[in-house]
Amino acid sequence: xxxxxxxxxxxxxxxxxxxxxxxxxxxxxxxxxxxxxxxxxxxxxxxxxxxxxxxxxxxxxxxxxxxxxxxxxxxxxxxxxxxxxxxxxxxxxxxxxxxxxxxxxxxxxxxxxxxxxxxxxxxxxxxxxx
Amino acid sequence: xxxxxxxxxxxxxxxxxxxxxxxxxxxxxxxxxxxxxxxxxxxxxxxxxxxxxxxxxxxxxxxxxxxxxxxxxxxxxxxxxxxxxxxxxxxxxxxxxxxxxxxxxxxxxxxxxxxxxxxxxxxxxxxxxxxxxxxxxxxxxxxxxxxxxxxxxxxxxxxxxxxxxxxxxxxxxxxxxxxxxxxxxxxxxxxxxxxxxxxxxxxxxxxxxxxxxxxxxxxxxxxxxxxxxxxxxxxxxxxxxxxxxxxxxxxxxxxxxxxxxxxxxxxxxxxxxxxxxxxxxxxxxxxxxxxxxxxxxxxxxxxxxxxxxxxxxxxxxxxxxxxxxxxxxxxxxxxxxxxxxxxxxxxxxxxxxx
Amino acid sequence: xxxxxxxxxxxxxxxxxxxxxxxxxxxxxxxxxxxxxxxxxxxxxxxxxxxxxxxxxxxxxxxxxxxxxxxxxxxxxxxxxxxxxxxxxxxxxxxxxxxxxxxxxxxxxxxxxxxxxxxxxxxxxxxxxxxxxxxxxxxxxxxxxxxxxxxxxxxxxxxxxxxxxxxxxxxxxxxxxxxxxxxxxxxxxxxxxxxxxxxxxxxxxxxxxxxxxxxxxxxxxxxxxxxxxxxxxxxxxxxxxxxxxxxxxxxxxxxxxxxxxxxxxxxxxxxxxxxxxxxxxxxxxxxxxxxxxxxxxx
Numbered sequence: 048x049x050x051x052x053x054x055x056x057x058x059x060x061x062x063x064x065x066x067x068x069x070x071x072x073x074x075x076x077x078x079x080x081x082x083x084x085x086x087x088x089x090x091x092x093x094x095x096x097x098x099x100x101x102x103x104x105x106x107x108x109x110x111x112x113x114x115x116x117x118x119x120x121x122x123x124x125x126x127x128x129x130x131x132x133x134x135x136x137x138x139x140x141x142x143x144x145x146x147x148x149x150x151x152x153x154x155x156x157x158x159x160x161x162x163x164x165x166x167x168x169x170x171x172x173x174x175x176x177x
Numbered sequence: 178x179x180x181x182x183x184x185x186x187x188x189x190x191x192x193x194x195x196x197x198x199x200x201x202x203x204x205x206x207x208x209x210x211x212x213x214x215x216x217x218x219x220x221x222x223x224x225x226x227x228x229x230x231x232x233x234x235x236x237x238x239x240x241x242x243x244x245x246x247x248x249x250x251x252x253x254x255x256x257x258x259x260x261x262x263x264x265x266x267x268x269x270x271x272x273x274x275x276x277x278x279x280x281x282x283x284x285x286x287x288x289x290x291x292x293x294x295x296x297x298x299x300x301x302x303x304x305x306x307x308x309x310x311x312x313x314x315x316x317x318x319x320x321x322x323x324x325x326x327x328x329x330x331x332x333x334x335x336x337x338x339x340x341x342x343x344x345x346x347x348x349x350x351x352x353x354x355x356x357x358x359x360x361x362x363x364x365x366x367x368x369x370x371x372x373x374x375x376x377x378x379x380x381x382x383x384x385x386x387x388x389x390x391x392x393x394x395x396x397x398x399x400x401x402x403x404x405x406x407x408x409x410x411x412x413x414x415x416x417x418x419x420x421x422x423x424x425x426x427x428x429x430x431x432x433x434x435x436x437x438x439x440x441x442x443x444x445x446x447x448x449x450x451x452x453x454x455x456x457x458x459x460x461x462x463x464x465x466x467x468x469x470x471x472x473x474x475x476x477x478x479x480x481x482x483x484x485x486x487x488x489x490x491x492x493x494x495x496x497x498x499x500x501x502x503x504x505x506x507x508x509x510x511x512x513x514x515x516x517x518x519x520x521x522x523x524x525x526x527x528x529x530x531x
Numbered sequence: 532x533x534x535x536x537x538x539x540x541x542x543x544x545x546x547x548x549x550x551x552x553x554x555x556x557x558x559x560x561x562x563x564x565x566x567x568x569x570x571x572x573x574x575x576x577x578x579x580x581x582x583x584x585x586x587x588x589x590x591x592x593x594x595x596x597x598x599x600x601x602x603x604x605x606x607x608x609x610x611x612x613x614x615x616x617x618x619x620x621x622x623x624x625x626x627x628x629x630x631x632x633x634x635x636x637x638x639x640x641x642x643x644x645x646x647x648x649x650x651x652x653x654x655x656x657x658x659x660x661x662x663x664x665x666x667x668x669x670x671x672x673x674x675x676x677x678x679x680x681x682x683x684x685x686x687x688x689x690x691x692x693x694x695x696x697x698x699x700x701x702x703x704x705x706x707x708x709x710x711x712x713x714x715x716x717x718x719x720x721x722x723x724x725x726x727x728x729x730x731x732x733x734x735x736x737x738x739x740x741x742x743x744x745x746x747x748x749x750x751x752x753x754x755x756x757x758x759x760x761x762x763x764x765x766x767x768x769x770x771x772x773x774x775x776x777x778x779x780x781x782x783x784x785x786x787x788x789x790x791x792x793x794x795x796x797x798x799x800x801x802x803x804x805x806x807x808x809x810x811x812x813x814x815x816x817x818x819x820x821x822x823x824x825x826x827x828x829x
Contacts, residue, residue, distance in 0.1 A: 053726075101708075169798075
């Protein structure tokens with residue numbers, strides 16, 4: 048069973064941190080289908096967070112198809128993370144690299160480039176921002 | 178709530194009960210002994226009975242003093258140490274916020290604490306006064322007027338203790354600080370007791386009057402009469418008498434044949450006329466020492482004989498037969514005061530928001 | 532979900548000073564509600580009114596649909612932890628549990644005993660010799676073991692060291708997870724509440740400055756940074772809570788449910804701390820009754 052931790056200064060919502068930690072555990076193979084996630088009671092007893100936060104995170108994971116809640120038994124891992132096609136990943140990295148090179152050649156500093164990237168990233172994934 | 182109120186006061190109640198029990202045992206043992214010795218030494222004395230009596234009276238001095246002090250202070254102590262902290266401590270430490278948010282109403286909380294405290298007070302005061310009155314019975318018979326120990330015997334101390342407890346609880350609830358509440362309770366109690374003793378008790382029933390003749394009176398007889406100076410001032414008449422055996426004398430003063438009390442002017446006139454030779458004493462050895470000093474046997478005696486012919490003494494008193502009536506009346510008064518204080522306490526706690 | 536606490540223009544006066552004025556709240560049940568505000572803002576007054584330790588001077592309050600402290604039944608539904616966790620110093624831990632059993636018909640003896648054992652408290656130890664954290668835990672046990680529907684806690688962690696603070700909140704959240712009680716807890720530090728609260732009420736100088744669901748509050752408040760400009764020409768659906776300007780730059784805290792469309796603004800996220808402080812400042816500096824006025828009357 049995994050243990051959650053909380054980074055209060057990260058600016059990321061608590062429930063999202065829990066979701067991300069489950070994703071990471073799945074990726075690293077620490078969690079496999081059939082494993083039981085800690086109960087809300089166990090999580091809040093160790094992290095001192097609102098139980099609703101844990102329930103919200105588990106609901107999100109259930110919506111993603113990664114876990115399923117079995118009443119009276121707990122919440123169990125049922126799926127794996129979708130692996131993106133390596134070819135698609137390579138394609139996006141290539142287009143990103145060429146964009147970065149054009150920006151650099153146009154005279155933008157690394158900080159400017161990063162600022163543009165962060166703003167665009169945030170606008171695109173708004174629900175991921177606290 | 179009853180069980181919890183007992184839990185809160187358990188230690189102090191049991192401690193007092195233990196002390197009382199020890200006292201009662203000591204009293205029982207020595208009291209029987211004392212009565213026995215009285216029979217042997219005093220009642221059947223052949224000679225020098227005064228000496229036998231005074232020797233007997235000086236026995237058991239430790240217990241005499243202890244019980245005497247207790248009989249005076251116990252009611253006040255109950256009020257200060259049981260009554261004042263009862264509610265004051267809960268307010269002072271904030272525990273009332275814990276108590277008032279359990280599932281009992283404020284009303285039940287305060288009624289239970291008051292009721293149990295009152296019950297304990299009556300039991301303790303009753304046991305104490307019973308012990309003391311019983312132990313002292315032989316001594317009291319031999320040596321004193323029962324009215325002079327009115328507030329230390331029989332049932333009056335129970336009324337005092339109940340009053341002290343209730344008034345302590347009320348003051349504690351209002352002031353909300355334990356030590357100031359204790360001090361204030363002491364003050365209020367002392368005032369109430371003095372006020373009752375001086376102003377109320379003498380007038381609980383109309384006093385009886387008695388006329389006493391002054392013939393044969395002197396500074397040393399039962400009806401005392403004398404003439405002299407106080408502080409080197411004017412010549413004065415001293416006259417004092419007592420009511421019948423065992424009664425409580427309230428006042429005694431000289432009256433003329435019409436039955437009217439004499440004014441200082443009238444006394445002055447009389448003295449000038451009939452007691453001219455009673456002159457000033459030589460230089461007083463200490464200022465403030467008044468003395469009924471008879472100057473020259475003939476002049477003084479003539480003066481006093483004239484006084485006896487012209488005036489007599491009126492004493493007002495409460496007779497011995499009324500003693501128990503007075504006990505019940507005074508206990509009743511303090512019980513009513515206690516009830517009033519308790520009602521005030523209840524009302525204060527339950528009505529006042531916070 | 533029932534409403535946990537409902538107030539209608541509630542006010543409380545001490546002598547001539549109004550500790551609470553014109554409070555209208557509808558605090559939902561089934562949540563962990565944080566009541567935050569500076570010292571003297573009226574948090575304790577509001578909580579005491581909710582548990583019946585005080586009577587209103589104006590307006591009305593109802594808790595779980597009933598009148599506070601109306602009778603033993605109402606008292607049994609609410610568990611209260613007063614400031615500084617008062618306990619009977621001369622009674623032992625075990626005797627406190629006895630008290631709970633005798634004075635509360637809904638007392639859960641097994642739960643209380645189990646809780647005390649888990650906390651490592653010695654049942655024979657007098658409460659006066661417990662540490663601050665242990666006393667707070669004992670007081671919490673007393674409040675929870677009567678199985679209330681609502682827990683009201685007045686600055687429960689203010690006097691505790693960081694470890695005791697964390698342990699207290701862990702215990703509290705565990706109780707919420709197991710029993711589903713609604714909780715209202717107050718603090719003058721937002722940091723205490725951020726972890727655990729999902730609903731917020733901000734009190735400043737006896738008035739309600741802000742109330743709402745934490746997630747919603749964070750979603751509809753944004754920090755806008757951009758070149759210096761006059762704020763009066765902002766769209767009507769954006770209300771400015773706080774603004775600060777330098778020669779070249781303006782920074783605003785705005786409340787809006789619509790997306791920010793103006794490209795001149797850089798939108799950055801806000802923390803709960805930012806939002807609460809902004810409303811506290813707004814309440815203190817603006818409004819018909821400033822804190823200064825009350826200080827004089829006091």
